[in-house]
Each structure stands twice: as structure tokens, then as C-alpha cells.
Amino acid sequence: MHKLFTLLKVQYSNMLEYRVEIALWAISGIIPFFMLNIWTNNNLNESININNTMLSRYFLSAFFVRQFSVVWVVFSFEEDVLLGKLSPYIIQPLNPFFRYFTQHIAEQITRFPFAIIIAFIFFLLNPESIWIPNLIFLFLSIISTFLSFLIQFLIQSIIACLCFWTEKASSIERLLFIPTLFLSGLLAPVVSFPQYVKSWIYLTPFPYLIDFPANLLSGNKTNISGGFIMQILWILLLLPLFIKIWSEGTKKYTAMGS
Amino acid sequence: MVKNIIEVRNLSKCFDISSKNPGLKGTLKHFFKRETKSLKVIKNINFEIKEGEIIGFLGANGAGKTTILKMLCGLIYPSEGSISVSGFLPYRRKDNFLKNITLIMGQKQQLIWDLPPIESFYLNASIYDIDRHEAKRRIKKLSDMLEIEEELFIPVRKLSLGQRMKSELLAALIHKPNILFLDEPTLGLDINAQRNLRKFLKLYNKETNATICLTSHYMKDITSLCKRVICVHNGSISYDGKLDKLVKKLSPVKEILIVCRSEKDANALDNAGYIVKSKIKNEITLKIENKYVSSSLRTILNSYDIDDLYINEPPIDEIIGKILIKKEYKL
Numbered sequence: 001m002h003k004l005f006t007l008l009k010v011q012y013s014n015m016l017e018y019r020v021e022i023a024l025w026a027i028s029g030i031i032p033f034f035m036l037n038i039w040t041n042n043n044l045n046e047s048i049n050i051n052n053t054m055l056s057r058y059f060l061s062a063f064f065v066r067q068f069s070v071v072w073v074v075f076s077f078e079e080d081v082l083l084g085k086l087s088p089y090i091i092q093p094l095n096p097f098f099r100y101f102t103q104h105i106a107e108q109i110t111r112f113p114f115a116i117i118i119a120f121i122f123f124l125l126n127p128e129s130i131w132i133p134n135l136i137f138l139f140l141s142i143i144s145t146f147l148s149f150l151i152q153f154l155i156q157s158i159i160a161c162l163c164f165w166t167e168k169a170s171s172i173e174r175l176l177f178i179p180t181l182f183l184s185g186l187l188a189p190v191v192s193f194p195q196y197v198k199s200w201i202y203l204t205p206f207p208y209l210i211d212f213p214a215n216l217l218s219g220n221k222t223n224i225s226g227g228f229i230m231q232i233l234w235i236l237l238l239l240p241l242f243i244k245i246w247s248e249g250t251k252k253y254t255a256m257g258s
Numbered sequence: 259m260v261k262n263i264i265e266v267r268n269l270s271k272c273f274d275i276s277s278k279n280p281g282l283k284g285t286l287k288h289f290f291k292r293e294t295k296s297l298k299v300i301k302n303i304n305f306e307i308k309e310g311e312i313i314g315f316l317g318a319n320g321a322g323k324t325t326i327l328k329m330l331c332g333l334i335y336p337s338e339g340s341i342s343v344s345g346f347l348p349y350r351r352k353d354n355f356l357k358n359i360t361l362i363m364g365q366k367q368q369l370i371w372d373l374p375p376i377e378s379f380y381l382n383a384s385i386y387d388i389d390r391h392e393a394k395r396r397i398k399k400l401s402d403m404l405e406i407e408e409e410l411f412i413p414v415r416k417l418s419l420g421q422r423m424k425s426e427l428l429a430a431l432i433h434k435p436n437i438l439f440l441d442e443p444t445l446g447l448d449i450n451a452q453r454n455l456r457k458f459l460k461l462y463n464k465e466t467n468a469t470i471c472l473t474s475h476y477m478k479d480i481t482s483l484c485k486r487v488i489c490v491h492n493g494s495i496s497y498d499g500k501l502d503k504l505v506k507k508l509s510p511v512k513e514i515l516i517v518c519r520s521e522k523d524a525n526a527l528d529n530a531g532y533i534v535k536s537k538i539k540n541e542i543t544l545k546i547e548n549k550y551v552s553s554s555l556r557t558i559l560n561s562y563d564i565d566d567l568y569i570n571e572p573p574i575d576e577i578i579g580k581i582l583i584k585k586e587y588k589l
Contacts, residue, residue, distance in 0.1 A: 006384035010370065010377050017372040088368035088430075091331055091361055093353040094385045251335045251349075254273060255328050 003094055004102060011099075011106035019110060026114035029066050032059040033122065035187050048192040054220060056129040058189055060122055061141070061214035066186060067115045068108045069149040069209065073100045074173045077160035082167060087255045097157055097246070104153065133217055140224065141217035147231040148209045154238035155205070161242070164249030179204075185211025189220070205234045263437065263469050264307035264330060269339035271300040271325055271493075299325050301493040302339065309436075310467040312459075314474065314484035314501070316578060322493040323473040324441050330471065331361045331439045344437060357386055360435040364445030367426055369414045375425035376410040379432055386433035393432065400428045404458055420451030427455070431462070438462075440472045444479055456482050477575045508577045511545045516558065517566040518542065527562060540565075 015022065036059035040052055050058070077100060080086040089096040123130050133141070155176070162169040181187060183206035190201060190211040201207055208231045215222035275297045278288040300322050307313055315323040328334045329341060332348030332355065341348055346355035369378045376397070383393030401407050404424040409417055417425065423443065431438075440459075444452040456479060463470055474480055480487060480501065487504060489497040497504055511533075518524040518540045527542050528534055532554070535543040546554050551569070558564065 003384050003387075006381055010373065010381045013377060014370055014373055084366060087328075087333055087363065087366055088361065091333055091351065091356055091359070092382075092385050093356045093387075250351075253334060255333045 004098060007094075007098060007102040008105055011102045012109055015103070015106045015110040022107060022110045023114045025070075026067060026111050026118065029063060029070070030118065032062040032066065032186060035059060039188070048189065050189070050191075050220070053128050054218065055189075056126050057131055057218040058214055058220055060119060060129065061217035062186055062210050063122075064115060064119070064217065065141075065145050065148065065210050065213045067111050068145050069152055069213075070107075071104060071149065071152040071156045073097075073104065073153060074156045074160040074170050076100055076103070077157070078163050078168070078170050081163040081253070082256060084256050086253070090250065090253065095246070100157075101153065104149070108149075131219070133219065137216055137219060140228075141213050144208075144213040144216055144227065144231060147228070147235065148213050151205050151231060151234050151238065152209060154235065154242050158238065158242050158245055161245045161249040164252040179206055180209065183207065184209040185214060189215070191220075202230070205230075208234065260308045260310065262306040263309040263344055264305075264471075265340075265342045266303060266305050266330075267340045268302045268304060269300060269326075269329065269341060270298060270302055270337050271322075271329060271334070272296045272298050272337045298337075299493050300329070300336075303490075303493075303495050305488060305495065305498055307469060307471065309469055310463070311486060312463055312470040312472065312483050314472050314480040314487040315490060316473075316480065316487050317490035321490045323490050325493075326490065327361070327439045327441050327471060327473060331359055332356070333361065357433055358435055359437045359439065360430040360433070361439045362426060362430045362441065362443050364423070364442035367414075367422065369422070369425055369429055371415050372413055374411045374413055375406075375417075375429065378414075378425075378429050379410075382429050382432050388433060396432055396434070397428065400431060403461060404428055405454070420447050420454075423447060423451070423455065424458075427458070434466065436466075436468055438468055438470045440470065440474075442474050443472070444474060444476055452476065452478065459483060477578055480578070481574055505571070505574065505577055506548070508580055509572050511547055511572070512551050513543055513570045513572060514546055514551070514555070515541065515543045515568040515570065516562075516564060519563040519565045523562045523564075527558070 036056055039055055039059075077086075080089075080096075086096060089099060156173060159169050159173045159176075162172060166172070183190070183201050183204065185207060190198065190207045193201060208227060212222060212227040212231070214220075216224070216227075273296070274294045276288075276292050276294040278284055303326070315326060317323045325334070329336050330343055330348060332343075332351045335349045344355065344358050346352055346358075348355060348359075368382075369375055370381075379397050380390070380393060383390070383396070388396070397410070401410060404427060406421060406424045406428070409421045409425065414422060414425065427443070438459075443459075444455055447455065459470060459472075460483060462468060470483070472479065472483060484501055486499065487497070487501045488495055489504070513535060516524075516527065518527065521540045524537060524540045524542045527544070528537055533545040535545050537543070544554075555567075559567075
């Protein structure tokens with residue numbers, strides 16, 4: 001734990017060197033606000049029985065969840081493997097993925113003030129959306145956002161490890177971009193999907209990435225225990241898969257570039 | 259009796275390499291049907307290294323030196339054979355093994371680019387379970403030895419190559435490893451920085467009795483640090499032994515520069531049946547086999563009017579170069 005804390009401190013110092021870049025990344029994550037605009041201007045919310053205020057709270061929450069669950073490990077890892085930068089870290093007594101993990105957490109901490117500023121501007125423009133979340137629901141939404149981050153981190157780490165075989169694993173990750181975009185709740189609350197689609201979507205990890213934590217934070221109706229159980233089940237499924245693929249992959253590592 | 263710290267038996271390594279013909283046809287063929295072949299880059303090698311030894315791995319580019327180091331430190335898996343380093347199988351990468359070794363690659367860095375090196379040092383100390391007080395003490399000692407006290411607080415990106423390399427060394431040595439794998443550690447450094455680095459490695463070896471395995475294309479690194487060398491040619495070991503023996507073996511002649519009192523004597527020497535390397539006016543350089551040096555010198559001194567005389571070994575770079583370029587060179 002001490003190692004991780006030190007790693008986090010160092011990564012945070014490093015992230016502060018890139019604060020402008022991170023601010024721009026935070027701003028680039030405002031896609032839920034565009035979707036809110038489309039939904040409200042076309043009165044689409046009437047079809048799913050969610051009023052304008054609740055819908056704007058949902059999309060603001062989706063923005064927040066997205067800010068604290070963005071994962072890019074596959075791109076960093078791929079570069080490190082292809083250029084041989086992974087070599088010094090692979091022979092240290094700490095799995096190199098902890099470096100990427102703490103990099104993500106450090107980035108989230110750096111993003112936090114920018115996300116708050118964006119939310120403040122959102123409330124200035126939509127004062128009717130202002131709400132104080134129930135403390136318990138706030139706590140649960142933070143936990144579920146972290147679990148959502150863990151699921152995405154594990155999925156991307158598994159794909160990243162395919163670098164050991166294919167070298168261009170990020171192309172595989174792009175295949176997941178469309179389902180993540182449409183099925184996670186970033187473009188529309190999952191409740192708005194047709195019943196037959198919903199019946200199988202909830203078996204995939206996607207609705208637990210944005211929709212579930214965003215509903216918790218915004219105070220919309222959601223299956224709390226079911227959501228947490230599915231998040232934990234996905235983590236329990238993905239973690240051993242990651243450990244296995246990492247262990248097999250490092251046998252294939254050729255330490256290129258040196 | 260000094261024990262073996264590294265033992266390598268019948269070690270081989272194969273890589274799958276895909277090849278592509280040039281042009282559009284080659285590209286399309288490569289897209290639909292990729293041809294890969296298995297290339298054996300290390301071929302059944304055997305050697306041992308004793309605790310505290312400094313070993314130089316010599317060989318041309320692509321000979322397999324770095325691949326051997328990568329296998330010894332556990333970075334890559336061997337295809338066949340066995341390796342034991344400090345009693346561990348390196349490729350299993352057990353924590354106790356990793357805490358015992360370090361790898362420094364001249365063209366790769368582990369320091370965090372935008373932060374001062376001190377941040378990376380404390381981070382490494384934490385990764386290797388060294389408490390802050392002890393880490394501080396070691397950083398102080400190593401930075402004194404490496405003479406980089408002031409550079410510790412300057413972002414890595416602002417440091418010169420030499421300062422960066424010293425900082426890399428400090429980061430790699432903070433956990434006091436017993437075995438150092440150094441892959442071209444002086445690459446790109448100026449002469450003074452190279453000399454300082456060699457001085458430091460000698461001192462580190464003397465103080466800690468650490469074993470050092472080194473590859474370098476700078477012969478000065480090898481000659482000033484290594485008593486023993488392992489020559490690698492096309493993935494096989496072509497020589498394993500003392501450096502001075504290798505030099506004698508590869509260079510059975512000495513170069514003798516003779517300054518005669520007159521050009522006439524120089525001309526006479528030119529026609530006396532010796533192998534002449536060069537002749538300029540009254541100065542003549544002869545190549546004489548080591549075993550005939552003393553008798554030949556006696557004859558020359560008795561028969562000719564000699565003003566001055568110098569006996570030189572051929573330059574080490576020239577000798578080692580023979581190993582690197584001549585495939586058929588038998589050692």
C-alpha cells in the first residue's frame with residue numbers, strides 16, 4: 001500500500017506538469033451535454049417519462065462519471081511495449097500495471113477541479129438542475145464510479161496485453177468504442193432503450209460503466225443491489241483473466257527497441 | 259573459493275521474424291500471407307560467472323550480447339537451456355531475485371522525464387521496500403560518488419546526457435543490487451563522462467563486491483573494467499577467458515618503431531628481411547613476432563646505429579575489431 005501511495009504521489013506531481021492538457025481533456029468530455037441538448041430540444045424525454053430536470057441531472061452525472069472513469073492504458077502500454085520502455089519496469093518488484101493504474105488515479109485527481117468548474121458553469125446555465133445529492137447515494141455513486149473505472153481498466157489492460165502477440169492491440173480496443181458509446185448510457189439513459197434490447201444489455205458490462213453510477217448520483221430510479229452485484233461479478237471475471245494473460249504475455253515479451 | 263553467481267547451460271533463444279519483400283506486390287503478399295521464420299539468435303551457450311567478477315561481452319551488432327543480458331536479468335524467456343542467477347531462475351521474476359539485480363540500458367531510461375531525478379529515486383526506494391531515511395542516506399552516498407548532488411532537483415528533461423546517465427545509474431543502484439547488467443552504459447557520453455562512469459563502476463565493484471556484466475562498443479570500457487571477456491559471434495561464444503590472453507592470441511606481433519641515426523641504416527633494415535609496417539626517412543616500424551622480439555632487438559642494436567626505439571602493442575580496438583568483422587577468425 002505504501003508503494004502505491006508513493007507511486008500515486010509521484011504520478012500526481014507528474015500529472016500537474018500536464019495540467020493544461022488535462023483541462024482540455026476534461027472539456028473534451030462534454031458529450032453528455034450535447035446529448036442533453038438533443039434530448040430536450042426534441043422532447044424525447046417524454047417518451048421515457050423523465051422530466052427535463054431529471055434528464056439534465058442524469059447527463060451532468062454521466063459527465064462526472066465519465067470524467068472519473070476514463071481509461072487509456074492500452075495506448076500507453078502499447079507504446080511502452082513497442083518501444084521497449086517497459087523493460088526497466090518489468091524487472092522491478094512491482095507489476096508495471098500499478099504504474100498505469102496510479103497514473104489514471106492521479107489524472108482523475110488532477111481533473112477534479114476542472115470538472116467542478118464545468119459543473120458550476122452548467123448550473124449557471126441550468127439553475128433548475130441544481131440539486132444536493134443524498135449523502136448515501138453520493139457515496140454509493142462514488143463507489144460505483146470507481147468500480148466502473150476498474151472494469152474499464154481491466155478490459156483495456158487485457159486488450160493491452162495482446163500487444164505481446166499482435167503488437168497493435170489498440171486497434172482491438174477500438175472495436176469496443178462503439179458499444180461503449182451506445183450501450184453505456186453516455187448518449188442516452190439505458191432506460192430509454194427498447195425492452196428486448198435492455199433484456200440483454202444488462203448482461204454486458206456496458207450499462208454499469210456510466211448509466212448505473214449516473215443514475216445513483218442523479219437520484220434516478222435504479223436497481224442498486226443488482227448494479228453492484230453485476231459490477232463486482234465483472235471484476236471477478238476480468239481480474240483472473242488479466243492475471244493469466246499478463247503471465248502468458250510476458251513470456252512472449254521480446255524487449256524490442258534495444 | 260569464490261562461488262559461481264551465474265551459471266548458464268545450453269542456453270538458446272529463438273525469435274520469430276517476419277520478412278517482407280519491397281514494393282506493392284510484396285506489401286499485398288505480406289498482407290494476405292505473412293511469412294515468418296524462427297531465427298536462432300543464441301545457440302547452446304555455456305558459461306559461469308563468479309561473484310564479484312566484471313565480465314565484458316564483446317561482439318558485433320546483432321551478435322547476441324544484449325539478448326544474453328536480457329535473459330540473464332529475466333526480461334525475456336529462454337527458448338532452451340537453463341540459467342541460474344544467484345540461485346534463481348531469472349524468467350520467473352521472483353521479488354527476491356529482482357531485488358538482487360539491476361539492468362541499465364544506454365538507450366532506455368526509467369527516470370520520469372518531467373520530474374527531477376530525486377522523485378524517481380524515492381519512488382524506486384519505495385518499490386524496493388527501502389525506508390525513507392535509508393533511501394536518503396543511499397541517495398546522498400551515491401550522488402556523492404557520482405558527483406551529481408546539484409542535478410538531483412532539476413527536471414530530467416533539462417539534464418545533459420551524461421548527467422541523465424549518472425541519474426539512471428543512481429536510480430538503478432538505490433536498492434544495492436549484487437548483480438549489475440549494463441548494456442552499453444557509456445553510449446553517447448563524452449570522454450570525461452565515460453571516464454567518470456568507469457571510475458564509479460570500479461569503485462562500486464570494489465566497495466560492494468557486486469558482479470558486473472557489461473556490453474560496450476567502447477573498448478576503453480572493456481579494457482579498463484574487465485579482466486575477463488566473453489566474445490559472442492552469431493549467437494555462439496567464440497572466446498571466454500582473460501582479456502590479456504585474448505589480446506596476445508589475436509596479436510602475436512609487436513610493433514617496433516626504430517629511429518636510426520641515418521637514413522642509410524633505415525634502408526639497410528628495410529632490406530634485412532623483417533616485416534616492415536612503414537618507413538619514413540630514418541624512422542622505420544617493424545612487426546616482429548612476440549617470441550622473436552628479444553633476439554631480433556639484440557641483433558638490430560648490435561648491427562645498426564640506433565638513435566631511439568619504441569615497442570608498441572597494436573591498438574586494442576584494432577585487435578578486438580578482428581573478432582567483430584572476421585567470421586572465420588579462429589580463437
